Amino acid sequence: MAHVLFNCFALLTIAGAVGVVANKNTVNAAMCFLLSLVGLAGLFVQLDAYLLAFVLLLVYAGAVVALFLFIIMLLDTQGRQKWDFSKLAVFTSLVAFGLLLAGLGTFVKRGQLEAPNPNAAGGVGAALKPYAYQLFTTYLLPVEVMGFLLLVAMLGVIVLSRKAGAGEDAP
Amino acid sequence: MDFSALQALAASNDWMAIFPEVLLGCLALALLVLEIVLPKSLHSSLPGVALFGVLAILPSQLLSFSVGFIEGDSFNGLLHHSYEGQVMRVFFLLAAVLTCLLGTVSLPRQRVPRTEFYHIVLVVTAAMMLLAQSNHFVMLFVALETVTIGFYILVSYFRGSPASLEAGLKYLVMGALSSAVLLFGIVLLYGVSGNPMLAEHTATGMNFDSLSGFLAAHPHDFLASVGIVLVLSGVAFKIGAFPFQIWVPDVYQGAPTPVTAFLAVGSKAAGFIVLLVLARTFSAYAWLTVPVLTLMAGATLLFGNLAALTQHNVKRLIGLSGVSHAGFLLLGVVAAATVPLGYGAVYFYLFAYLLASYAVFGVMAHVAGPDDADQELAHYAGLYKERPFLALVLAIGLGSLAGIPPLAGFMGKLFIFIATFRAGHYGLLGIAVVSVVISIYYYFSWIRAAFFESWTPPADEASARPAPTPVGLTAGVILGVLAACTVILGCYQGPLGMWLSGR
Numbered sequence: 001m002a003h004v005l006f007n008c009f010a011l012l013t014i015a016g017a018v019g020v021v022a023n024k025n026t027v028n029a030a031m032c033f034l035l036s037l038v039g040l041a042g043l044f045v046q047l048d049a050y051l052l053a054f055v056l057l058l059v060y061a062g063a064v065v066a067l068f069l070f071i072i073m074l075l076d077t078q079g080r081q082k083w084d085f086s087k088l089a090v091f092t093s094l095v096a097f098g099l100l101l102a103g104l105g106t107f108v109k110r111g112q113l114e115a116p117n118p119n120a121a122g123g124v125g126a127a128l129k130p131y132a133y134q135l136f137t138t139y140l141l142p143v144e145v146m147g148f149l150l151l152v153a154m155l156g157v158i159v160l161s162r163k164a165g166a167g168e169d170a171p
Numbered sequence: 172m173d174f175s176a177l178q179a180l181a182a183s184n185d186w187m188a189i190f191p192e193v194l195l196g197c198l199a200l201a202l203l204v205l206e207i208v209l210p211k212s213l214h215s216s217l218p219g220v221a222l223f224g225v226l227a228i229l230p231s232q233l234l235s236f237s238v239g240f241i242e243g244d245s246f247n248g249l250l251h252h253s254y255e256g257q258v259m260r261v262f263f264l265l266a267a268v269l270t271c272l273l274g275t276v277s278l279p280r281q282r283v284p285r286t287e288f289y290h291i292v293l294v295v296t297a298a299m300m301l302l303a304q305s306n307h308f309v310m311l312f313v314a315l316e317t318v319t320i321g322f323y324i325l326v327s328y329f330r331g332s333p334a335s336l337e338a339g340l341k342y343l344v345m346g347a348l349s350s351a352v353l354l355f356g357i358v359l360l361y362g363v364s365g366n367p368m369l370a371e372h373t374a375t376g377m378n379f380d381s382l383s384g385f386l387a388a389h390p391h392d393f394l395a396s397v398g399i400v401l402v403l404s405g406v407a408f409k410i411g412a413f414p415f416q417i418w419v420p421d422v423y424q425g426a427p428t429p430v431t432a433f434l435a436v437g438s439k440a441a442g443f444i445v446l447l448v449l450a451r452t453f454s455a456y457a458w459l460t461v462p463v464l465t466l467m468a469g470a471t472l473l474f475g476n477l478a479a480l481t482q483h484n485v486k487r488l489i490g491l492s493g494v495s496h497a498g499f500l501l502l503g504v505v506a507a508a509t510v511p512l513g514y515g516a517v518y519f520y521l522f523a524y525l526l527a528s529y530a531v532f533g534v535m536a537h538v539a540g541p542d543d544a545d546q547e548l549a550h551y552a553g554l555y556k557e558r559p560f561l562a563l564v565l566a567i568g569l570g571s572l573a574g575i576p577p578l579a580g581f582m583g584k585l586f587i588f589i590a591t592f593r594a595g596h597y598g599l600l601g602i603a604v605v606s607v608v609i610s611i612y613y614y615f616s617w618i619r620a621a622f623f624e625s626w627t628p629p630a631d632e633a634s635a636r637p638a639p640t641p642v643g644l645t646a647g648v649i650l651g652v653l654a655a656c657t658v659i660l661g662c663y664q665g666p667l668g669m670w671l672s673g674r
Contacts, residue, residue, distance in 0.1 A: 142309050148298070153324075156324030
């Protein structure tokens, strides 16, 4: 049963990812991204990482994809011409793709992990309570730094997107 | 509910250990508050508050050398306060002071908000200081992202200029890519070291000490070596080493001059201290890291110098020469794997680079016109006749960057070469010597423009040269001090030299 479910979710993830790249309609591409995330969340649930699955759905599916859709609708990207690749670009991307395949091949061949012990203890990210304890004791400093990161990001949005002439100091 | 366990866990959250960073954060927040509270007529004093505020924090950082945190851990092993880490904290504070100073010269020429610039510079500095002491991948990544996101904004800060926005976008895309690569490597290392089927597996694989113990027990694990290469590649993006240097010229040219300086010195130094710490953590995999870094160093040296030869825009030139300096520093990192002198050589080189680079960037900020991306070599013609002080500072800075004997840059290169020689990398040493010779050519074409050429106004108005900004008192004093320190550090190394030989 677990194998069947794994295969289903893995297929969903990969099909969604392919859909994002292959779809010409950007709204459909965003929806495919959502599909891929749902598959990924399913895989996380199978690994007993419920919190991670939940956060993934909440943050990405809930917030990020909605943001994508807003931007797509604001920009109105429909009906642009197809990409025109130069010969050099095609050649380089083929080489890069070959390298990627080779890397993936080695990974599959040599990167096998032994089957893990089924009785191993779950990580701290598996459930909300131990995760929260860790976050506010062991990892308190990164959380505080994160606050400054968000402040800087917010300031950046204000500075870079403010209407020209408003709140600026004249030269 | 048992709180004692939580208290025990939180007991090592020792905020006194990161006192200077906390002060920097408070100063950054105070700047934003002051902008709201103060009347508009006093807003011009805010850059001064930032500059002298950081200068006031410097002594408190110097005090931390004597407090009992040295060579100890805090925050449950997230931070390790090594002696080198303390030295680098001083380095980043100095870089922040000098960046604020350049900001007071460059920003008034543009229609941009001022206070936010200094706020972001201070936060980025604090994050770099934490980065220099991080002993845990979570801390490292959070601090690195704070630095990077701050730089995304700083690079595109002159948003009226298309070049600045283009640079910001390029830096954003490349930065996001490099973060993804770094993160993938970290995840692989964490996953492998946490595998319960392997001996010496550890639940805290993000901690450098635990990870280093695991790696020593499995010196030829395939997944771990992939992870190590990915982590090193992620860091190489930040320092602009060879296969990952494509963003450097465009971003350096488009970014505002103070930001270019901060990016060249601060961001690069942060990358190198991370690289040194990681190289020590991965010491069991020296069979992998030393060849990878050796190849990277050789290619970086050759690429940086050969590409800089053909540049006419001084910001692109200094960017590509920065790539070659990353090559010299990588030489030190490679040597440090076997020769302890390598560590000291890298730190000394970084200090010499800081002094010389900010001297040059200081002159660039004064010579630049309203279009910050347009700074040609030709604009420097006749600088010596018009502004002898700026020309002299420029000559000392460039001479030090090129490695001319009585200056600090020469000693830095000498230490690196000695370490490389002792480590037995003779091929690399040959490439490095050739690179020095090439670099002298393009640095001296800049000096020649400033001293020996005279400016003939072109017929068309469009390519007219901007008039240099007058040198203010603070800027003049600090530029003079930078040039003097470059000369003094070249002739007499003092405590820094002692610290080098004492290792």
